[in-house]
Amino acid sequence: MSPSLRDRILRLSLGTTALLSGSVILAVVVFLFREAWPALASGKLSHFFTDLKWQPGSERDPQFGLTPMILASFLVTVLATIIAIPVGVGGAIFQQFYAPAFLGKFHDRLLELLAGVPSVIFGFWGLTVLVPVINRWHPPGQSLLAAGLVLALMILPTVGLTARSAIRSLDPGLLKGAAALGIGRPATILRVIVPAARQGIGAGCLLAIARAVGETLAVVMVCGNIAQIPHSLFDPVRPITSTIALEMGYASSDHRALLYAAGLILVILSGTLVGWQSYRKESFKPRQAG
């Protein structure tokens, strides 16, 4: 077989796999649009923002207010990120600059293990360990706080591991330069390393945020699932993903179309995050070259 033929076969088969994954994503979005269309076309989507409550099963007064859930998705994600980013990035810096080698390796393995724990386990742990603790403090326990903490634990490895590799892949010359200038370790870390690695760290954070927005299984077990605007960290909330998970199995007609529309909102949200990420990459390029 000639090398050129081999190349052509390889090109064809690799192209097919690329086409496959790309078209599946498109098909999913098209499918979401099609299923959500009855809600979009009939203007029912306005229910999302005009109705105050979410009570699709009520026979007397069905309402489809999505505002509390959009807010819940947002708050849960923000809470998880506020906890996970300092802990994750701090851990990565400690591991690279302060920890003895064996401890650093151990920390690495632990984070990798954490990344591999299935989300149902996080949910189960949250429900049986974390929720009772919060409940003793402030009932009912299933709350914005519980969901944020469980999510923080889940996105911690993403933040930590990407921050670590971002720091590791920095030009060693930076460290040498800082040492030659007589800059101390704290200033080197804060003024040289973190700014230099901020693109990689930021990319990890965006990945983590995207995961936090989309996480369903663990959250549905610990968030309490009450569609309301929370007044404190201890109030139960219901993110968009929980609603879809709890109700999609059986929803019909308007209710079903509105759930698909809610799914579409989620996809648009994560699409925006991905778009932002690639925009960031673009805008960073010239600097890196320079």
Added chain:
Amino acid sequence: MSRFVLTITAAGLFLLHFTSCSKLESSEGLLITGSSTVAPLVADAAQRFEKEYPGARIDVQTGGSSRGINDVRTGLAKLGMASRALKTDESDIQAATIAMDGVCLILHSSNPVEGLTKDEITAIYQKQISNWETLGGNAADIVVTGKASGRATLEVFLGYTGLDSADIQADVIVGENQQAIKTVAGNPKAIAYVSIGAAASEALAGTPIKLISIDGIEPTTENVARGVFPITRPLNMITKGEVTGLSRTFLEYLKSDRIRDLVETHLYVPVSP
């Protein structure tokens, strides 16, 4: 022939083999979806059935009674499970009762309250009574656990109390029975309504929950069997039109007395044939 082509051919053959295999098996496979109350019983029965009929492969998935009904309607599943009677507007499908169950209220085992009346239950779920002290318990807020819409337990409960789902003021909403049980087990102030069978099995296994009486009637399988317990419901298998083949054989199996002992192990009430 180069190694590359060999690999591709091998992969192709493997895929071909794989698809032909799954085709063969799917003719012997059966998907059942629906109520999380009925699922444990049907899953146990399916395990026994698979031993007696080698080659049969039964897959039991939960998601609530409405999912079971929906999946049978759309043809996604041949058999559905529903832990409630069919409504009048569901005459396009058929139900076969394989056992009876009740819905009872559960509290944490440390809660001193032993029983509630129908009026008290209705008031608790509308937040008209919000402290255990009013009911003879400790001074603590009641954590009201409700079920997500579409769950049969919710519909049975609404039917009993005469409430609309919009009337219910819950602090926590859960999906499956197990989630309700875990919520109460971890919260001394909580109250939830769940399947008697599921709750009694958990309580027997040492989970710190207790089943309380309603209007003075204890939630026992005997009281469900005698028809005196106020909230009872049939556990149904749902079908659409004539079923054939494996679905029919398994449905007959579920209706026969060969799973009577399983029904009793799950603390449900067998239906007399």
